[in-house]
Amino acid sequence: MMDSPDSLFSSAFFSSAVAVTLAEMGDKTQLLTLFLTLKFRNRWAIVLAIVLATLVNHGLSAWFGVWLGDRLELWLSDGWIDWLLAGSFMAMGLWVLIPDKDDGGESRFLAFGAFFATLVLFSLAELGDKTQVATVLLAAEWQQPMLVTLGTTLGMLIANVPVIWFGQALLQRTPLDRVRYVTSICFFAGGVWILLM
Template structure:
């Protein structure tokens, strides 16, 4: 029971971090300019349950290979550093917000979200979490689903309902930093507890990893600045979108 609750909390925190500024959060904000927020969140919930259930199943299956446990845990820990770098790089919509179906807003959002989540950062993070908590698959699934709903609700409320500009660079850097911290802690634990490397070797390994991560982060931040990306996420819908939303909600 206790470990299940820990798995739930870690999953919530990790996915909230992964989702902040992620493509699917931007997608939720885009759909909220067209449909009622409640319908958007219901669609997000449906898509997330199916998508993350698949991810948890994959992660749980991987852990059944007993001889590869050390490799699995090592890769899972390093993947969090990779997710941090991915967060710095950022995401953008590739037209998913224009996807429509004949089955109404909820199904439209659910289909678009399910497809957008395939291979996305939050789905991969869910797989990594499932490998870290193989005995608490349900806790991971509930936690990642809750985290997705929290992050997308934050985006919709702040960016669309309250019409406030969301500081993109600040959000990305904080989220990336937290992810990298988790990754370094996990890597240290694998090196000392499972690989049982000497402290000198561990410190050297961590130093090399820190240098590589810092260099990659600097490159991505510099590249983003050179590209002249805006420091805020899109917020309020234009008047035409508001009128269209009102008409479709009737």
């Protein structure tokens, strides 16, 4: 998939930002962000920790996605790769319909303060999360780990920074079920788009 740098930036970066923004709506990390904001009230420390945790987590995930995409190319013909990636996007579309459960046992990290508690808890919450899987899939598709990482990090910030500043009022007005349905449709559309490319 050799495109010009401009189209690569707009495609890999933009699609990654949009996919993660949508996948993050109603996710447990959004609820964790609200909890941390109410607990610490140090908004900038929380934002910086989210940026760092996301860059590390999604950066590693993107590099794994590129590695996985390279291996799939060796093992499968081009047609099969497209079908596998499209199926993965559609599976993500089903996965986002399942609401996250709140994971307990995180209180021991709260003694670390706003920045370190957010860094640790956010990193743990992202392990195996929908947005991490989406990052792997996006990097496997685009083979641009830096642009995918930057896009997914921006998507994470778009979804979580308003929660930091507007908190509970914003989440109470957001119809999370509708957001999940729209997100699911977007992932299915992404799968169809991969097949039509």
